[in-house]
Amino acid sequence: MKKKLNKKQFFYFYILLCKDNSLYCGSTKNLQKRELAHNTNKGSAYVRSRGGGKIIYFEKFDSWSETLKREALVKKWNRSQKLLLTKFQDKRK
Numbered sequence: 001m002k003k004k005l006n007k008k009q010f011f012y013f014y015i016l017l018c019k020d021n022s023l024y025c026g027s028t029k030n031l032q033k034r035e036l037a038h039n040t041n042k043g044s045a046y047v048r049s050r051g052g053g054k055i056i057y058f059e060k061f062d063s064w065s066e067t068l069k070r071e072a073l074v075k076k077w078n079r080s081q082k083l084l085l086t087k088f089q090d091k092r093k
Helices: 031-039 064-075 079-086
Strands: 011-018 023-028 053-061
Touching: 011 031, 011 064, 011 079, 023 031, 023 064, 023 079, 031 053, 053 064, 053 079
Parallel strands: none
Antiparallel strands: 011 023, 011 053
């Protein structure tokens, strides 16, 4: 009998650049699905009203609560601070 491997669940905080050049901060369990949802009118009303967008930055966490704390913190930042943060994203990911 084969044992099932428990796949580690990660959580992501992300910054999405909307098509109108505004920034949106969010959290998700799956980056690809969330970006697709934002671009097929199934994501947030904010992004939907701006025509979708592209995730330009993300951070990975082990817990949902830590992810939400990070999102709440970064949402308070101004645009310049958020854009500066995106400069540190490893482009190979």
